[in-house]
Amino acid sequence: MSIPFYGHATAAVFAPLESMSRSDLVARRLTDAIALGLLPDGEQLPGELDLAGLFRVSTVTIREALSSLRHQGLIVTRRGRGGGSFVRATRDVAVGLASERLASLSLVDVRDLGDVYAAVAGSCAALAARRSSPEDVDRLRRVAGQLASAPDAGARRRADAHFSIEVAVAAQSPRLYREEVDLQAEVGTLLWLALGDDDSHAEVVTSSQALVEAVAGRDAEAARSAAESRVADATVRLIDFKLNQEA
Amino acid sequence: MDGIVEVLAVLEAITSSAFGLVSQISEAARSTLSRPLPRRSGELTRLDPVITAGLAPGGVVHGAGFVAGVGALEDARWWLEWFARDAEDRPQRLVVQSDPQAVGFYDYEHLPWYAVPHRTGQRHVTGPYVDYLCTDDYTLTFTIPVVVDEVFLGVGGADVKVATAEQLLLPALRSTSTPLAVINEHGRILSSNSGRRLSGDLVSGPADVAALWADPDSSVFRRVADLPLAVVALEALPA
Structure with a gap:
């Protein structure tokens, strides 16, 4: 052959x-x-x-x-x-599992995962800006609002996952949506080791609102860039978390 | 405009076969939920034969069922009595995450296929959209509100894959040289015969779309009955 x-x-x-x-x-x-x-x-x-x-x-x-x-x-x-x-x-069990997974990854693995996630999230956001109806924009605003008011780490994690899903859905691409879901499964748990505190939450809320406004203004490049920085910010926090854990 | 009537006829055939099944399901749901209180999720298994009979192999409808109004049932705040055809074309019951604390849970209360019939009391077509609650597929959903004694108790519904609708619409779309698109009330394209304006794209800005819908029976725009679906000649729109 x-x-x-x-x-x-x-x-x-x-x-x-x-x-x-x-x-x-x-x-x-x-x-x-x-x-x-x-x-x-x-x-x-x-x-x-x-x-x-x-x-x-x-x-x-x-x-x-x-x-x-x-x-x-x-x-x-x-x-x-x-x-x-x-x-x-229990929460300890979930955190333990995620920590083990993170420890098994090299820094370059984490960076690479972040790169792929940024590519998918950025493309979803850019297409969402092109294809969203006013009704879609309202839905994104509502979910971003739920994210902003989520009181604890668990609620923040669910609201953030939901927000990313809604952006992928607004892109109108079933394939990109599935990529987003798969990446959430792979990266999501890890990210939430390093996110969920008030400081990182404020950052997540700001970037999600910037994303919604870019979609509302039908500005594909601004939407892409907001989505990419959401992922980049989270990746930086995750890498810092990993470095501190191993120190 | 050349070809509009032919495309409209196919679109009407698709909507009437989907709504034919949804009417049967909604009628069965209405009579089940009209029985003496309390209303419990287990009683909705009475609808299963009606639902599965509508999911014949190779049919237009891919999934169908009844979605309970939020809070309408005694024992479950959210409930879907829903079946979809699997890879072997057999109807399978859909199991969804109904625990609001779990990551996979999404409240359907605000999703258009539920919210619009709830708000208006009228039947509705949602889509094309990525159906993340059920199949993860690119879908059209046809829903009818179920009301007993003036109380909204849920919606009967049926899903048609965008790919299925496209397969049915394409011969009519291809038989004309006029650039045409099938769009929804937001101007989102279901199917077209133009590579420049594809399924999922918005045909134009919100103002142009509103102007189209304001005149539902012009020579360049024809609506399907009372539904948010129409055929439009693309030359009627700014490029």
Whole structure:
């Protein structure tokens, strides 16, 4: 078989398949969902058969993954009637998971994640400025208002995620929207290690309001630049946080 | 204008098949919710056969169901009795995050497919838009308010993918040399026969769009019945 040369893209196509085992992949997916709060504390996981169907793997694989989560204290399993696996996601657990993830990344990894997130967030904002109706602008304003008045770290985190999603939706691109969601899953937890205090919150609120005004004024370049600085500010804080932690 | 009537006919066929199903669902919801109180989410499973029957393989409608009014049910502040066709074309119940404290939760109270029929009491078409609550797809949503004893209790609804609508509209759009677009009340393009003005773009500024809608049956602009959908000749607009 001959492989035409397309530069680096080819290397990515023919790279070895994910080296983690299937049960590790399932465990990683569930751990991410717990860390993000998508599976909140006390939530009952679907049964082993249902999970196997959802992930399209065998029940043996699911059992291995659940056993690893149980070992890490992320779920508890109760037997008998009303039994099943339940999420244990106290705030400490979520912060612990995110810290471990951050520690495993190099500074250049973090910078690179920030670069990609800035590219996606910037493009979403620029398209939103071109394509938003007055109704979309009203919705963005309302969500930015909720972000501004969010009282604690948890509410700020949810409102910020919601705001970014609304910008991606206003771009009218399902693909960019999915990129935004995937990046939130990957970067979101990390960012919230370093964000959520009053100082960083004030910065987030200012940049989100600048973004809304740029969209309202149909100024694509101003919207792009506001979105990029939102991500850049957060990346700087995250890198500072990582450096301080390791010092 | 050449071609407008043909495109309008296809658009009317799409809206009447979507609203045909939504009317059935809304009627079933109205009769279920007219039973003696309390109103509970479990009773809405009575709608399931009506909903799934409307999701035939290869049909125009991709997802459908009933969305309860916020606070209308005794046991759930938010509730979606909703089905969508999966990759194998079988109707699957939609499970959404209804815990307001979780990250994946989004209150639908302010989303246009819910808020507009709630406010106006009239049926509505929302979109094209990225449907982040349900399918993550580029979608049109058709909704009818369900009202019992003058109390708003939710909306019946159906989703049509933009790609499906485009597939149906394209033969008519391509058969004319007149540049035409199907737009919504904001001037957002659903489908067009011009590479310069694509699905999702706004056809023009808010003032031009308002002027178009002010004269709903001109030779360059034709509206579908009472709905926020219309066919427009692009030359009627500033470039």
